[in-house]
Amino acid sequence: MTEVTVKHLWKEYGNQVVLENVNLRIADHEFVTIVGASGCGKTTFLKMLLGVESPSRGEFLIDGQPLPNEPGPDRGIVFQRYSLFPHLTVLQNLLLGLDLRGAPLSGKLYGARRRRALEKALPLLEAVGLHAAADKYPSQLSGGMQQRLSIAQSVICEPKILLLDEPFGALDPGITADMHALILKLWNEHKMTIFMVTHDLKESFELGTRLLVFDKVRLDPQAPEAFGATITFNIPLKGHRA
């Protein structure tokens, strides 16, 4: 069970208010899609969930516990780009999370423990359709394959929360349907909570069980930085819960 609670959250950079008074309660196994104009704090919100930014005021709680202020294995992330390791093959990229968890000193598993890790990794590699590319390097993969690998890389660590920062934004429109099917399948199999920032309104309605719209409710034309954005719409959707 993972419950995310946000109470009276503010984020300011100096005089500039980015987010103001955000309140939210997300139940377990939700697929939350986040939309909003550029500069409306969607990414800032995601960064705070990730732990690379901390709130100026208010609270961010996971299961009643304050969010740790650095990234950790309970929250996975898939960025639009650069989230693969170019010096590792596809299989090594996928195994990295298990390696890091299992071998604090060497950072790499060997022998029987590596075989156990492979038993977990290979089906997932199959599921994301990269079995044939196991020994390739990321630079040899297409954009869609790279994102599938990046998603699998996070999922293998079984995070409670998976954060997706415009993961399909740089892909061909033709392959996004496949990507949607994949992410929904993994979401239902692994029962995690997903937060996904997207620019694509259709995608956000299509995938989510809950849609959050970030927008500014107040605007001072003389001082545009004086007021921040907040959640203006919080819409429950049908979604694709299995």
Place this chain on the structure above:
Amino acid sequence: MLSLLPFLLLTCAYLYYSHVRLIENPGDKLLPPPAVIAATVHRYAFEEDERSGDYLWWTDSRASMTRLLMALGISACIGLILGVAIGVLPYLRAALAPFVAALSLIPPLAVLPILFIVAGLGELAKVTLIVIGVAPVIVRDLSLRAGELPNEQIIKAQTLGASTWQLVIRVVLPQLWPRLIDALRLSLGSAWLFLIAAEAIASTEGLGYRIFLVRRYLAMDVILPYVAWITLLAFSMDWLLKTLRSRAFPWADAQ
């Protein structure tokens, strides 16, 4: 094949002017004919020296290469350790980066007298000179490269459970190996420069020592093949490093 043409032209030009000068003055020492050079090389490489009993060509080569490789190895270690540390740990970067930057601007030849005074005239001073000249540049290069790794990669590794130590050994260090080889290749030129400078000033053997020794006798028949040999050695080292890079790190070329 086209790349061989300039070499060929240079050789022809040499042969021509050597010939012309020798007609004018059979005792000319400036551009010795190929036969004289060949005889000298044979004497240096395959005959024992009368005074020392050594094969001078090879004792000089061994002495110089030992110094050079030792210095490059030490510089690579310093570069890798300090470069990663400065690139990854913000506190260390704040404390050390300006210092290293200043250090790398000291002209190494200007501190050579200090080295001779402190470390004596032995091997230590020569190796240290090369390290002083090469290591700070490698440190700066690698720390910049480490800092250039996309932030997304670092964050992703953290969400996969990486500690700082694991981040260094699984993410940063493996990506810096090919950069280290690049940095070493670029440093080869200055490393040879410092080596020959140090050998010219105080040494009893070595390629640079020999060249500056026979200069007194205007022995171009020794100097020219030695220079060619040094060039060949430097070129081979560069080629070896390049080959090592593409063999060992195939992913680095595709980026």
